[in-house]
Amino acid sequence: MNRDYDVIIVGGGGAGMSAAIEAHDAGASVALIEADVRLGGSTALSGGVYYAAGTSVQRAKGIEDDTSDAMFEYYMTLNQYRVEPSLARTLSDNAAPGLEWLIGTGVEFTPGSLYSSGVESVARGHAATGNGAAIAEALDQEVRRRNIDVALKTRVQQLQTNRDNGSVTGVTVGDTVIQSGAVVLTTGGFGANPDFIARYYPEAAAHGDWVWYIGNSNCIGDGLVLGEQAGAEIVAHNRGLLLTTPNFRKELEVYVPGWIVYVNREGSRFVNELAEYAVMSGCVNAQTGGSCFAIFDETTRLEAKPDPLYADLFASGMVSPNWVSDVLEEQAKAGKIIVADTLQQLAQKAGIRPGALQTTVDEYNADCDSGTDTRFFKTASVMKPVRTPPFYAAEIRPAIVCLTSTGVRIDTKAQAIDGQGLVIEGLFAAGETAGGVLGERYIGGGNSIANAIVFGRIAGENAANQARRSAPTNT
Amino acid sequence: MNRDYDVIIVGGGGAGMSAAIEAHDAGASVALIEADVRLGGSTALSGGVYYAAGTSVQRAKGIEDDTSDAMFEYYMTLNQYRVEPSLARTLSDNAAPGLEWLIGTGVEFTPGSLYSSGVESVARGHAATGNGAAIAEALDQEVRRRNIDVALKTRVQQLQTNRDNGSVTGVTVGDTVIQSGAVVLTTGGFGANPDFIARYYPEAAAHGDWVWYIGNSNCIGDGLVLGEQAGAEIVAHNRGLLLTTPNFRKELEVYVPGWIVYVNREGSRFVNELAEYAVMSGCVNAQTGGSCFAIFDETTRLEAKPDPLYADLFASGMVSPNWVSDVLEEQAKAGKIIVADTLQQLAQKAGIRPGALQTTVDEYNADCDSGTDTRFFKTASVMKPVRTPPFYAAEIRPAIVCLTSTGVRIDTKAQAIDGQGLVIEGLFAAGETAGGVLGERYIGGGNSIANAIVFGRIAGENAANQARRSAPTNT
Numbered sequence: 001m002n003r004d005y006d007v008i009i010v011g012g013g014g015a016g017m018s019a020a021i022e023a024h025d026a027g028a029s030v031a032l033i034e035a036d037v038r039l040g041g042s043t044a045l046s047g048g049v050y051y052a053a054g055t056s057v058q059r060a061k062g063i064e065d066d067t068s069d070a071m072f073e074y075y076m077t078l079n080q081y082r083v084e085p086s087l088a089r090t091l092s093d094n095a096a097p098g099l100e101w102l103i104g105t106g107v108e109f110t111p112g113s114l115y116s117s118g119v120e121s122v123a124r125g126h127a128a129t130g131n132g133a134a135i136a137e138a139l140d141q142e143v144r145r146r147n148i149d150v151a152l153k154t155r156v157q158q159l160q161t162n163r164d165n166g167s168v169t170g171v172t173v174g175d176t177v178i179q180s181g182a183v184v185l186t187t188g189g190f191g192a193n194p195d196f197i198a199r200y201y202p203e204a205a206a207h208g209d210w211v212w213y214i215g216n217s218n219c220i221g222d223g224l225v226l227g228e229q230a231g232a233e234i235v236a237h238n239r240g241l242l243l244t245t246p247n248f249r250k251e252l253e254v255y256v257p258g259w260i261v262y263v264n265r266e267g268s269r270f271v272n273e274l275a276e277y278a279v280m281s282g283c284v285n286a287q288t289g290g291s292c293f294a295i296f297d298e299t300t301r302l303e304a305k306p307d308p309l310y311a312d313l314f315a316s317g318m319v320s321p322n323w324v325s326d327v328l329e330e331q332a333k334a335g336k337i338i339v340a341d342t343l344q345q346l347a348q349k350a351g352i353r354p355g356a357l358q359t360t361v362d363e364y365n366a367d368c369d370s371g372t373d374t375r376f377f378k379t380a381s382v383m384k385p386v387r388t389p390p391f392y393a394a395e396i397r398p399a400i401v402c403l404t405s406t407g408v409r410i411d412t413k414a415q416a417i418d419g420q421g422l423v424i425e426g427l428f429a430a431g432e433t434a435g436g437v438l439g440e441r442y443i444g445g446g447n448s449i450a451n452a453i454v455f456g457r458i459a460g461e462n463a464a465n466q467a468r469r470s471a472p473t474n475t
Numbered sequence: 476m477n478r479d480y481d482v483i484i485v486g487g488g489g490a491g492m493s494a495a496i497e498a499h500d501a502g503a504s505v506a507l508i509e510a511d512v513r514l515g516g517s518t519a520l521s522g523g524v525y526y527a528a529g530t531s532v533q534r535a536k537g538i539e540d541d542t543s544d545a546m547f548e549y550y551m552t553l554n555q556y557r558v559e560p561s562l563a564r565t566l567s568d569n570a571a572p573g574l575e576w577l578i579g580t581g582v583e584f585t586p587g588s589l590y591s592s593g594v595e596s597v598a599r600g601h602a603a604t605g606n607g608a609a610i611a612e613a614l615d616q617e618v619r620r621r622n623i624d625v626a627l628k629t630r631v632q633q634l635q636t637n638r639d640n641g642s643v644t645g646v647t648v649g650d651t652v653i654q655s656g657a658v659v660l661t662t663g664g665f666g667a668n669p670d671f672i673a674r675y676y677p678e679a680a681a682h683g684d685w686v687w688y689i690g691n692s693n694c695i696g697d698g699l700v701l702g703e704q705a706g707a708e709i710v711a712h713n714r715g716l717l718l719t720t721p722n723f724r725k726e727l728e729v730y731v732p733g734w735i736v737y738v739n740r741e742g743s744r745f746v747n748e749l750a751e752y753a754v755m756s757g758c759v760n761a762q763t764g765g766s767c768f769a770i771f772d773e774t775t776r777l778e779a780k781p782d783p784l785y786a787d788l789f790a791s792g793m794v795s796p797n798w799v800s801d802v803l804e805e806q807a808k809a810g811k812i813i814v815a816d817t818l819q820q821l822a823q824k825a826g827i828r829p830g831a832l833q834t835t836v837d838e839y840n841a842d843c844d845s846g847t848d849t850r851f852f853k854t855a856s857v858m859k860p861v862r863t864p865p866f867y868a869a870e871i872r873p874a875i876v877c878l879t880s881t882g883v884r885i886d887t888k889a890q891a892i893d894g895q896g897l898v899i900e901g902l903f904a905a906g907e908t909a910g911g912v913l914g915e916r917y918i919g920g921g922n923s924i925a926n927a928i929v930f931g932r933i934a935g936e937n938a939a940n941q942a943r944r945s946a947p948t949n950t
Contacts, residue, residue, distance in 0.1 A: 069596075077594050078552050080916050081746060081754040082761055086850040119552050121544075267896060271556060279556040286557050359896030374887075375561040412849075421742060421834030441555050 005031045005149070006467035007460070008171055008180040010156045011223065013041020013216070014132075014449060015431025016186035017139035018456030019463065023184070024146045026464035031149045031178065033156055033171070035218040039140045041188050042215035042403065042432070043452060046132030047254075049117055049125045050102065050109070050453070051446030052095035057103075057126055061111035066122050068092040074120050078278075079439030087437045090412045094454040099126060102453060105138040118278045118444020125445045135449070156222065159183060159230050159427070166418075167425035167470075168230050181467025182426045184459045185416070186452075189240070189404035189432035190221025200224075200406040203238050206290055210247045210399035215432075219404075223433030227408035230427050231418040235409040236435035241442045242281040242398035246294060248331045251321040252400060257304070258382025260323065261295040261364055262396065264288060267347065267356025269364070272376040278442040281398030293338075293350055293393040295361070297386045301328050328392065338393040343386075350393045361386045403448050407435035414459035415466075426470065428463045430455035480506045480624070481942035482935070483646055483655040485631045486698065488516020488691070489607075489924060490906025491661035492614035493931030494938065498659070499621045501939035506624045506653065508631055508646070510693040514615045516663050517690035517878065517907070518927060521607030522729075524592055524600045525577065525584070525928070526921030527570035532578075532601055536586035541597050543567040549595050553753075554914030562912045565887045569929040574601060577928060580613040593753045593919020600920045610924070631697065634658060634705050634902070641893075642900035642945075643705050656942025657901045659934045660891070661927075664715070664879035664907035665696025675699075675881040678713050681765055685722045685874035690907075694879075698908030702883035705902050706893040710884040711910035716917045717756040717873035721769060723806045726796040727875060732779070733857025735798065736770040736839055737871065739763060742822065742831025744839070747851040753917040756873030768813075768825055768868040770836070772861045776803050803867065813868040818861075825868045836861045878923050882910035889934035890941075901945065903938045905930035 007023040009016045012034035020032040032039075053071035058064075072092040076085060103109060108129040117125025128134050143150060151173075160170035160177060170179040190196035191213035198205045205211065213219070224234055243254060254277055262273050264287040271283040284292050296304075304325045321327070331337045340346035343361055347354035365385040367373050372380055408429040409417040416427040431452035438447060482498040484491045487509035495507040507514075528546035533539075547567040551560060578584060583604040592600025603609050618625060626648075635645035635652060645654040665671035666688035673680045680686065688694070699709055718729060729752055737748050739762040746758040759767050771779075779800045796802070806812045815821035818836055822829035840860040842848050847855055883904040884892040891902040906927035913922060 073594075073596055074552065077549065078555065080553065080555070080757050081594065081750055082758055084850065085747065085852055089852070119548075119556065121548055266894075272560065275556055282555050283557055353894065355895030355897075363896070375559065377560055377564070419741075419828065420830030421838070422830075 002179060003181055003472060004170070004178045005029045005180045007182050007184060007463045008033065008178060009184045009186060010171065010226065011041065011185065011187035011433070012039040012150070013186060013188050013431065014043030014135060014139065014452035015456030016041065016184070017143050018453050019184045019186055019430060019460030020148050021139070021142050021146065022457045022460030023464040024148050026461050028464035028467050031151065032143065033151045033154050033173065035153065035155045036216065037153055039143065039150065040136035042219060043132050043449060044136035045214070045216060046449060047445065048128035048130065048132035048135050049446035049449060050099055050128065051117060051124050051444055051450045052099045052126060053092065053124050054096045055099050055126065057099070057109045057111055057114050058123065061114050061123065063123060066124070068096065070122070071095065071124065075439070075443050078119065078441050078443055083439035084436050086412050091437055091451060091454050094458070095450045098450065098453045098457060101457070102135065102138070105142050107135050107138045117276070117446055119276055120444065132449070156226060159226050161230055165425065166231060168427040181470050182428060182463035184463050185223035185227055185408060185427070185429040185433045186431050186456060186459070187223035187433050188216060188219035190224060191215045191219050191401040191404050192217045193220035196221045196224070197401065200237055201240055201404060203285060204240065204242055204399070204401050207397045207399035210245065210397050211401060212250050213401040214252050215403060223429060224407055227416055227427070227429060230416065230424050232416040232424055232427065233409040233419045234406060234435060236406050239406055239438060239440055240404040241402040241448070243277055243400040243402050244280055244284055244396050244398050245400050246322055246336070246394040246396055247399065248322050248327060248336055253322050256294070257323045258379060259296060259300050259384040261386060262292045263295050263352060263357060263360055264292050265352055267353035267360055269360055269376060272378045274378055276444060278444045282441060284396060284398045291395055291397045293352065294396050295386055296392050297388045298390050299388040300384045301325060301392060304328060331394070332392065336394065339390045341389045343391055346391045346393050403432055405432060405435060405438035407433050409436060410434045413462045414455050415462065426466060428459040430459040477654060478656055478947060479645070479653045480504045480655045482657050482659060482938045483508065483653060484659045484661060485646065485701065486516065486660065486662035486908070487514040487625065488661060488663050488906065489518030489610060489614065489927035490931030491516065491659070492618050493928050494659045494661055494905060494935030495623050496614070496617050496621065497932045497935030498939040499623050501936050503939035503942050506626065507618065508626045508629050508648065510628065510630045511691065512628055514618065514625065515611035517694060518607050518924060519611035520689070520691060521924060522920065523603035523605065523607035523610050524921035524924060525574055525603065526592060526599050526919055526925045527574045527601060528567065528599050529571045530574050530601065532574070532584045532586055532589050533598065536589050536598065538598060541599070543571065545597070546570065546599065550914070550918050553594065553916050553918055558914035559911050561887050566912055566926060566929050569933070570925045573925065573928045573932060576932070577610065577613070580617050582610050582613045592751070592921055594751055595919065607924070631701060634701050636705055640900065641706060643902040656945050657903060657938035659938050660698035660702055660883060660902070660904040660908045661906050661931060661934070662698035662908050663691060663694035665699060666690045666694050666876040666879050667692045668695035671696045671699070672876065675712055676715055676879060678760060679715065679717055679874070679876050682872045682874035685720065685872050686876060687725050688876040689727050690878060698904060699882055702891055702902070702904060705891065705899050707891040707899055707902065708884040708894045709881060709910060711881050714881055714913060714915055715879040716877040716923070718752055718875040718877050719755055719759055719871050719873050720875050721797055721811070721869040721871055722874065723797050723802060723811055728797050731769070732798050733854060734771060734775050734859040736861060737767045738770050738827060738832060738835055739767050740827055742828035742835055744835055744851060747853045749853055751919060753919045757916060759871060759873050766870055766872045768827065769871050770861055771867050772863045773865050774863040775859045776800060776867060779803060806869070807867065811869065814865045816864045818866055821866045821868050878907055880907060880910060880913035882908050884911060885909045888937045889930050890937065901941060903934040905934040
């Protein structure tokens with residue numbers, strides 16, 4: 001059986017390019033197959049934040065004592081231990097080396113762009129200069145610099161498997177069979193596939209036609225389909241990262257202005273409205289109806305203008321696309337924001353407990369006056385009272401699918417695992433295609449990019465080793 | 476309207492006694508009404524662990540840098556921000572002062588008994604010498620030392636309220652009305668009331684006739700009933716602390732021996748079997764069917780003997796009541812443990828994926844041999860391989876109700892809050908009776924006792940102040 005390549009990488013985003021580079025550098029001949037017209041995947045569209053502990057960038061900022069142990073403890077704690085520790089440990093231990101490796105490819109992470117991107121007090125969110133596009137570009141150049149065959153606008157239809165032992169021996173593209181010693185699945189998530197959202201991510205699907213996906217439109221779950229063909233188990237159901245939206249337009253907004261007051265149907269606030277998106281969607285989904293309302297008054301609406309403080313992390317150049325005076329007026333006219341002359345009427349229209357809404361607003365206004373958010377500790381300087389009619393209520397749902405993390409079960413070597421818990425020889429998965437690395441809560445901005453780079457590299461290296469072991473001997 | 480007492484405390488456990496003492500010391504005349512034949516409640520039955528950060532005991536052990544800020548961050552993180560921050564903050568800030576206060580009453584907390592009782596790396600679990608009984612005894616003596624009227628074997632039937640403004644003005648005991656300036660509800664949880672478990676704690680009720688309660692048998696939710704009479708909102712549904720059990724007998728076991736292997740119905744391990752009980756039940760409940768199986772073999776069964784390492788924390792003097800050779804034999808004969816000559820048969824009888832169970836056991840045995848738990852990082856020295864037939868599988872459910880934390884909504888002053896978000900004048904709640912202080916995950920051993928003491932004290936002091944403000948003027 002002739003082998004066309006030692007390693008075939010299916011999907012050329014952050015994970016796939018990392019895998020290709022490492023497989024090549026481990027001595028393998030490598031093909032990288034990408035459905036899109038260019039490499040980059042969702043990584044190129046992302047904010048380019050990378051989560052890691054114990055990095056040179058942290059030290060340059062004076063953070064000398066952070067460790068992968070501390071990152072692991074935080075990872076397990078935020079996920080209430082409902083995440084595979086060996087994978088969380090592997091990610092925690094390899095995140096810093098992965099960042100240094102990215103820096104070696106020319107990506108710039110400055111101490112000034114390091115911030116606390118989750119709900120931990122230590123800064124571990126490393127924002128790349130030039131966002132995810134810069135990471136993708138650097139990896140793309142590393143790929144080009146090497147003898148790696150890249151096929152764009154190409155989709156893999158199925159995996160080739162050995163009928164005797166089930167091992168993976170290549171891929172089929174159109175009518176062509178390409179043989180290899182190992183295959184790495186790095187096709188990203190399945191956010192662009194509504195059927196898969198319904199099947200694997202009911203917490204997202206529950207938001208119906210509000211749901212949309214910010215990742216690469218080619219991310220329809222090819223890797224999960226291919227993995228299942230080879231018997232891989234799909235794990236970590238109903239996991240991913242959702243961002244909240246008022247559903248005005250399909251526009252991403254990672255943070256909302258501080259003057260927004262989130263109120264649930266019981267009429268209570270339930271979260272600091274500026275809490276990190278890592279935990280926000282879980283908080284909103286836990287409310288009655290899985291949504292809440294953003295409350296504000298006419299004075300605030302009139303003053304609402306684009307604020308660079310809330311610029312999106314995805315380099316679109318847009319700031320606060322939703323919470324701007326004229327947009328709010330337009331959306332109110334379109335019926336997407338409830339308007340009423342009294343809080344009582346607003347509550348009735350929205351289905352909020354009226355008396356409780358009044359109490360909540362009274363408390364909030366008093367907190368605005370006193371300069372302290374007594375219940376949720378929001379930065380008081382950005383709060384504005386809700387006093388002047390008309391009053392507004394915009395429903396908020398965690399309906400933007402930022403990424404999905406249900407996927408092919410892997411072990412710490414990124415080897416795909418079948419339903420019997422056995423390694424599928426020759427098959428690897430990494431990044432969003434792999435399930436179980438990300439937990440039920442996102443640990444913070446950069447969780448996903450770190451996952452892509454770390455497990456992409458691991459998959460590439462191990463796939464090369466696997467291909468070497470299984471190589472036809474020259475007899 | 477004559478006032479019989481400034482403050483009436485309903486329920487004389489840890490929270491109630493703390494409230495009585497503080498109300499008295501703030502100048503109030505106090506009655507303490509207890510349903511049981513003695514004071515102490517569930518606190519007296521508990522392990523007597525108290526969770527706090529920044530204490531003199533920590534400093535005596537060389538832990539100089541722990542703070543209430545760090546405790547608060549951990550509290551919010553483990554609860555994924557789905558807990559009221561003002562209450563978590565109040566508990567975090569007042570836990571250390573509360574511990575010093577307990578020490579002042581004569582309770583001993585030694586540096587040697589300080590341990591990491593949750594999933595945090597810093598030791599914050601302060602175990603009282605003499606367990607919860609010693610805490611209850613010390614508080615009881617403080618009560619006796621003061622001019623506090625104590626009524627035992629007495630149950631409050633209803634609250635007296637002012638028809639005009641809804642404020643609480645006293646209680647009814649039998650046919651007797653007792654007037655007061657304020658009432659504090661500290662009746663504990665509702666673990667002894669199956670109807671309330673079904674209504675408020677479905678995650679527990681789902682385990683059917685396996686469910687039993689380790690707290691005081693008087694804890695049938697009186698405080699919730701009384702609170703609702705006065706219009707208080709009941710919040711934090713479906714929260715409490717469940718402990719796992721094999722349902723052999725009604726015997727508590729906080730930790731299991733290290734040789735137990737937990738396997739879910741997919742045939743996989745999913746947690747370090749020695750993980751803290753703070754997170755264990757959440758992990759087991761998340762598995763298919765809400766339960767798992769404890770797997771072991773004949774060699775291990777024969778060697779299983781009472782091990783003081785796993786002595787229960789509740790001072791019963793018993794060690795490892797369940798996982799002992801003859802008990803296991805007896806339970807296997809009684810049909811409560813599945814027995815089979817092969818793992819294949821064991822899996823079929825238990826409804827576990829057979830091939831996956833074999834793989835899991837093979838991996839586990841290899842880890843035993845190599846001395847490293849590669850996936851869950853359990854202490855390898857306590858692991859034992861699963862090799863010698865017959866093989867055993869005991870179903871494990873998180874069915875022991877340790878405490879309940881659904882209850883009367885309170886604010887940071889322990890004032891009861893109604894469905895409109897308004898303070899109910901004259902009504903306070905603390906400890907297990909209050910909802911919303913404890914989150915969806917127990918932060919670790921001592922979360923509940925700290926809650927009882929901290930909010931008991933706050934309730935007592937504020938009730939005394941309230942009673943003073945509303946006192947009839949001597950005209």
